[in-house]
Amino acid sequence: MPREIAIGDALVPGLFVLFVVSLALLWLLDWAAGRFGIYRLVWHPPLFRLALFVCVFGALALTLF
């Protein structure tokens, strides 16, 4: 994946695109976790969510570098 992507002739950093993608992914995971009550097993759900986001975003960003 290129480090910069041209969207409508504007150069957008690839990281930003991945950021949006991982936000969407997180939203999906969050929905699933809420639906099946997974957050009941976690001590601090928002912290868990944040950590999960960092993991998802980091993993995706690794494909860039």
Added chain:
Amino acid sequence: MSAIDIEKQAPATRQIVVDTLREQVSIWLFVFKTMLAFFLTGWIAMRLSLPAPSTAMLTTIIVANRQSGMVLAKSFYRAIGTLGGAVVAFLIVAAFPQQRDLFLVALSLWLGICSGGATLYRNFKSYAFVLGGYTAAIIALPVIDNPPGVFDSATARISEVLLGLLVSGVINDTVFPSRMRDVLRRTAREQFAHFVGFVRASTGGTIARSTMERAHLRFVRDAVTLEDLRSSVIFEDAEARARSGHLQEFNQRFMAASTSFQSLHHLINRLKRAHRDTTGEALIALYAPLGAALDAPIEAGAAARVLLPRLIGARDEMAAKAPLLREGMTDTQDVRDFDTGAALLRRFTDELYAYVDTAATLQAPRIIAGSAERVRFARGNDYAGAILATFRTTITMLALGVFWILSAWPMGSSAMLLATIFAGLFAAAPNPTRVTGQVMFGYLIGMIIGFVCEFAVLTQVDGYPLMVASIAPFLMIGLVMMTSATLGSIGLGYSMGFAYILAIKNPMVYDPVHFINDAIAQVVGLSAAAIAFVFVPTVIGSRWLRQRQLARLRGQVALAAEAPLPGLRHRFESINHDLVSQVVSQTEPGSADSRALLAWALAVHETGRALIELRHDLDRGTAPGGVRGYIDTALASLARFYEAPDAAKYLLARDAVATAIAAVSEKDASHGLLEHLHLIRMALLDGESVLAAYMPSAPLAQEISNAP
């Protein structure tokens, strides 16, 4: 003796200390979190070398709130507004790059539309509109001399605002979050316990009309509070989001059941008043099993399910009891009244069962597969207020723009920007003149303190940590003020003025002349917004708007009589509740306005629901030929009467309903219809209701129940 006194007092004193400490902890937690978000945002913005870190930092102040769910909800809508505003700024600059007059007109119109939209919503959706206007202004105004720079300006402002939102969202969500989920859970549970308790307590018979009005007020408030909480909590809690559909259904069934319950009691009251005790007593006797069924401890968590089999038992018992009670009556009039009441009671029992069923589903630890029925809480918005707000903001902006062009003022854009923020932010406030005044006062102090901080303190220090240390004490004052009820607006103004005038950037620029010019421009902008609120007063809370809302409430009967049926029951209930709660929050409790409103609300509620049920039955069964025409005439005349009540229309409606009843009872085939019509007729003839003013002369007690 004294020892006993001390023992008695000690827990109380300790309680006070604990409560005070808890309150203080919550205040300082808010201050700490907001400052953390503020400085973290600034640091990240400088690391990413964004052109204006102060915009990002100001954003964290604007979204600061003690409830985490609120921050997320605000941030979500703000993000939408920011992106929308950026697109519009782009279009405006692209359309009029060399026409400053047209550019300013277009921008003023957009800002006006945004503040109009902000008045339409009472929750955080209004932020989307405020930010739509604000973002368009902060993107477009700085590049008015340099249109090609609009793209860079847009990307920079969007990055800054979104960064501020992201950081404050994350901080508020993860660092000692204070959850609204618990408030929601408690509210739902209280609503349930209160309603079930009220139903149980009133099986004894008549309820005074004033008690009824108070109960209605409470039901309305419960329903609207629950909906408001729900729409915020779904942003902070994934589980609440998953249950959102069930919660909406729970609320809908609550509104339906409480309306039927009130109709039933109005009916019993009327019978009692007309001294038709046989029927009244029979209905109360019929009702008794329901009270017995509900007589179970409901405070404990998972108890709603316990009530379900008991309710089924009560329903069977009532079905068995009804014919026995009916046999004992001789008068045909009594029989007819009893049939009406029994049908109403059946409806109420079914609705109560559905309500308890949803409550049980909500209390279950696992969400049962298959989402609830899609329902929406419809709002009763008033567009006249929005148009007035649009007009006010547009005029303010145009006046400032004209002044800017004529005086060739270098700081004109700064003034316009500030006016934009405040015109939008306070358009929906109930008393914007006072609030803007307070905010302006705070803003002035904030700027003076900002001057001291910037030129006396910041010039002495070097590096980010020292800057934080030197800004924090000044900022803290404003944040602490924001948490207090009386100083809240001043605190908000102080914090905003302080953060905005410091204009922190990297490297920092110290320019007293520019500072003072900017401060003057901001004060001019703020005053323009404040003056506009005086000259074009807001309609919220005004007599005119109340009259309109009352007319709208009455128009709900026309809605019930004529709107397409699918989903109508819920639409009717939710708009009713929203309208009533709006007016209630804007009137003094116990005032003449408030009482008139409640009286109308009860009448509209009862008649409207009966009309909807009648139309449902009419649709379901095959009405005998000829009857339909009479019923349609009755519906239409009722709708006209409620839309603009007067004595002539009242007579028309009364006679039309009487004719329909006569027509239906001749055919004698459709019992359901007859009972609904009978209920409508009795509501229309109720001498104690608000309709009494339109009756030709107060009807005799006999006439009420002997109505054909």
